[in-house]
Amino acid sequence: MSETQLQAPLLTTSQEHYVKKYLLTVLINNELALLQKDPYETLPNLGGPFDLKDEHADSTTPFLRYLFESIVVPFPFLTNSRGALWPKLQLFMDEYAKIEAGNGVEREEMLRRKRLQNKGEKTLVLMYSMAIKTVEQRAQEKRDLTARKEQLLATEQKLHQHQQEEEEQHERHSSSLDQLHLDQQQERQDTPRSRSVSPAVFTSTIHGVRMNVVGVRTVKEKRHVREHEHAEFIIASAFADGQEYVVARRHGRFRRLYHHLRQKFPNLMIPVPPSKYPVKSGSSGVKTAREKDRISLRGYLHNIAKVSQEVVDSAAFISFLSKDAFALSEEEAKDVQIRVSLDEHRMEQQAKFDREVAKKVDELDSQLKEVKLDLLQPGGVSRLFSAFKHIDNVDDLPPLYQSVFEWGCMSFASTLYHVLTSSDDATLNLTQLKRTHFLIPYRTMWGILKISNPMAMMKGIMDLFLAQPFGSRSLMQRILSGNMQEEVSEYKKEIAEVEAAIGDPALCEKIRNYVFAPRAVISKIFPDDEPYDIAELSLVMDVLRSEEILPVLQPLQIKRVWDAQQVLEQERLEKEQLKACNSQNTSNSDASDSSDWSSESNSSRSSLNLDSSADEKCKYLDVPHTQQYHSHHQHHDQQQQELQLQDSESNLIRQLQQLLVVNLRIREKERLMELIFQGITGEILKEIISIFYEPLVKVYKSANVADSLMDVKYFVDELIKVVEQAENDNGQGGTSGKPTAATLYLNLARKHLPSFYKFVHAVHKQDDGIFHDLLEWIESIITFMRTGFGHPRVNYKTGEELRVGIDLDDFVKKTIDPVQWEQIQKEAEALRVYFAEVKDRKREEVRQMAGLDRASNSAGEGDDKENERVVNELRGLGMQQEDVDELEMINWEASKVKTGDSNDNQEDEDGEFGLKVPQVPTIDTLKGPFVNLMNDVLFRTARE
Structure with a gap:
């Protein structure tokens, strides 16, 4: 190999970054897995107070050890603990690992744990990625800092030059807007009101559905003695297939919807509907009864839709939004128009507020x-x-x-x-x-x-x-147990209702015995130590078949369970046929009429006719949606008895699953209280x-x-x-x-x-000295992420701050045989392509979650400008563009913990979004040498 080839860079700057990221990810994840698997034995490898005799100098967790000794141990309050905390913490971790394994985990809890674990892993990787930079990245930092200072000076000059012009222009513009607003109000008053629902009433799309509580109407009901009035809330909804509905629902119907969804989706946390507000809840000066209730119920519908796609596609939710649709009367249309104007005014006030704040922030x-x-x-x-x-x-x-x-x-x-x-x-x-x-x-x-x-x-x-x-509960007990006791009471009521619906005490007892069974018995049924999703119906069948859980089922009970399972299987097959027919119908129809159809939503609506044959279902899907809707109601009475019979059979498994979930929730709360108030935790x-x-x-x-x-x-x-x-x-x-x-x-x-x-x-x-020590500790974290060292280090010859910088290209050349250089280039490029594709897909999902699409130019431009501003700020903190992208994705994934939206069903150990992590056997051989390199340039400094 020629001298020129030896001196030429082996990897590009981007490839170096992703090779470094891959090595850090694999090594740190391995250390976290080791700590999670056996915390009691792994904690001494963290060093510090866990390894007072320095018996684990050659730590099996060097990356975690460096952070622990450099950041956690120096925390000012912990330095005064006299070492009594750490042995107890080690015992607590061991006890926690034992209690953590329950008799199953709810799907949402599994996803939450997975997301939090992923966030922790990625945050640690990001911290090390920021702290350990290549030589080229350190040079880029200096260039960015110089450019930022120059840009700051130029911005100040422009600000002084144009500040007065902008103020004058803003005054003229505000005056014009006020006049235009008055003209629009007058024009709106003079224009006859339409009885149709304007598209302006709809807010952003949530899982393919747009909905709004657009108005309130008063309905008189004649009872035994006199007439009674009650309010009904007018709901306008638009589905992905273009169909729009206007329905009216009383406040109590929202609570019934809540109970139906709780029964249908026991594994999901369905939000509780808001209570009624006092009757005087309108806006001053305008006759808008129940305005506060309308707004709160609109927010409630949005919160339900955000839970998951399957809730939006459920028959109960679709029926709530579409059943008994009607056309608005003139009085109702007028009320809707008034409330739409109020909504528009609120949005205008919010935008005006944001503009005022943004202007002052710009100054x-x-x-x-x-x-x-x-x-x-x-x-x-x-x-x-x-x-x-x-x-x-x-x-x-x-x-x-x-x-x-x-x-x-x-x-x-x-x-x-x-x-x-x-x-x-x-x-x-x-x-x-x-x-x-x-x-x-x-x-x-x-x-x-x-x-x-x-x-x-x-x-x-x-x-x-x-x-x-007088022996009553303390204020602290009320604070800690108030919400929990309320939830437990709701769970017990739900258990009583479900057990009554099942009508078989033995089946209910078997489910309850499983939930409270000891771990040794559970291990015989499910030998795998990994947590499993209790929302899976197959889990219920495994519990019912098990002879380890008493009582053992009798032949009649086994037949009843078997029949219910067969009905469920038949429903599953018919839904798959409906979905296939719907996909075929969509592909054959005109693109302009069918491109916006949602197959899952149509399948949910069509699933009401489960007794039809596959061919009849295909024909049914060929009929326009409006005709389907009316056809369903015409045949509803004839099918109701048969559907109820099928539901009673198929619901047995679902009811047993619901019973399992609710009992498990109560058991988990008991475990939590035991962990908090007993033993080593206290x-x-x-x-x-x-x-x-x-x-x-x-x-x-x-x-x-x-x-x-x-x-x-x-x-x-x-x-x-x-x-x-x-x-x-x-x-x-x-x-x-x-x-x-x-x-x-x-x-x-x-x-x-x-x-x-x-x-x-x-x-x-x-x-x-308390806050002085705290400030020094905070600065040590900032210093680590900026330089790689826990404390500032200065080159006394030049006066410059020392920063960890590795020549990754030189490291690879010295570690890998020249014969494999071409292979490592291919593997590095494969990693770059993989991480770039993951980043692009996450960005696209972020845009979809925000209600943006590629056609929304105005929204997209504003979003891009905001992203550009944030990126510039983070770059000013010494972060590279790749680190900025990673931080953006970590923050986005953290938001999914709250919203419940995720693509976790597409993620596994092999990769994200169904993308396979490329096999890089040559780069994998660098893991050991890379740890040695980190020991030379970084880890050793913690022991000096």
Whole structure:
């Protein structure tokens, strides 16, 4: 091989990054798997207090050990634990590993654990990927920093030049918008109202369905003595096939829908419908009865649709949105139009608020960038908090630091406005805030916190929360067990209903005995130690067939279960035939009429005719959807008896599964309470309290928490008044001298900013090193992600900060035989293509979840601009573009834990989105040498 070939780069910069990422991912995941499998034996390999005699210097978990010794152990409060915490923690981990394995796990819990585990793994990989950079990436960092400083100077110059022009243009534009809005209102009043539902009533699409509670109508019902009036909520919905429905439902129907979905999907967490609000829930000045109920029920429907695609495609949900459809009367159309106008006004107010906040944030943009650059410098965080310690008043802070508080006020005000005013759940959130606020005994707690003796202060607070007057439950017990007991009561009611529907005590007892069976018995039924999904119907059959769980089924019971299983299997086959016929019908129809059809949704609607033959189903699918709908209702009476018979048989397995799920939920709560309040867990909690208590009581004493607690009370009092004022103004803010909602919330945040800063200043002023140590610890994390070292290191010859940089290209050349260089290039390119494809698919899924598509140019442009801004900010923190992309994906996957949306059924150990991780045997041989390389450039520094 020629000298030129030896000196030429073997891998591109992008290939180097993904080879590094692959090696870090494999090695760190292996260490986490080892820790999860046997925590008691693996913890000593983490070093520090787990390995006092340094018997595990050659650790089997070097990456975790470095983070543990560099970040976890130096945490200031833990340094004062005198070593008593760590042995107990080791025992706790062993006990937790034993309790973790239950008699099955719900699907949502399995997905949640998997997502959290994936997030933890990817976060660790990202931290190391940021800390350990190649030589080329370090050079790019310097170029990015120089370019960012130049861009900052140019931005400041442009800002000063155009600020006045923008203000004048904004004033002219606002005046024009106000006049245009008045003209549109007049035109709307003069135009006759249509009885059809305008597309404007629909919000974003959720799992292929658009829906909105568009109005409320009053229905009179004649009873024995007199007529009674009740409200019905008008729901407009549009499905993916283009069909639109308008139906009316009473408030109680929403609760019945909840119970139906709970029975149909016992493995899913269906949200509970909101309670009714007082009758006077309209907007001031306009006759809009039950307006708060309408908005809260709209949010409830959206929350149900977000649970999963199968809930949206269920017959109960589709029937709720489409059955008994009707045409709007003139009075109903007028009510809908009024409420649509109210919705449009709320959206306009939200947009106006966002514009005002965005404008003020743009004005602070240059100052915030300077603050970020300063914080990234060595000692930057310490300088910031040193100012908090020595400056008494927020107005006396340096202008750069004042901009941070101003930005915080705007962000806080924007969050409050969204949560308490503009969102569909705003009324519910305000109600919960009021309830909690009125229950907290501020004055009593203020008197306790005024006690000068810290021990007496803590004792008084604990007595308040733990006191049991006349033997009743303590406040702490009520707080901890309130929600749980309510859920358990609901579960017990559900168990009683399901057992009554099953009508066989022996079957119910067998399911219950399985849930509470010891682990040794469960292991005989399911030898695999991995958690399994209890939502699978096959699990119920395995439990019923098992002779390890008593009682053993009798022949008649076995026949009943067998018949129910056959009905379920027949239903499954017929649904597959329906789906196949629907796919064939869709492919043969005109593209313009059928491209938007959803096969799953049509299958759900058509599944009501399960007794038809396969050919009849295909013919049924050829009929337009509207005719299908009416045809179903014409034959509904004749089929009802037969369908009920089939349902009674097929529901037996589902009812047993529901019984299994609910019993398991109760059992898991019992396990959780045992883990929290018994054994080693209690000792660890006591140890943690003792570790944190001593430094925190000093903070409480110096910061005058009693007065700060009353400041919180006064803030919440005024916040409630501001929310009610913003609601009562009904959009008149900004006219006749009334302040806008943005002004109300911003003024509230600014008014209470001095009180907040007074607390911050008092905390930092009197501390004897607590916060200094905390700041140094935070800076050590930032330093690690910026440089790779736990503490700043400086080249004394040049004065530059030392950073971990590896010549990965040279490392590969020295480790791999030249004969294999071509092979490793192919493998590196395969990794690059794989990770790029995963990234692209995740981005596309993010766009779909946000309700965006490639045709939505205006939304896409705004989204792209926001992404570009975030990327630039992260690049300014020293992150490479690949790290920015990875962080974006981690944050997106974290959001799926809340929403329940996921593609976990497409992910497995082999890869993501059905993509196979490429086989890279040559790169796999680098794992051992790569650990040795990390030991030379990084791990060794932790032991120096």
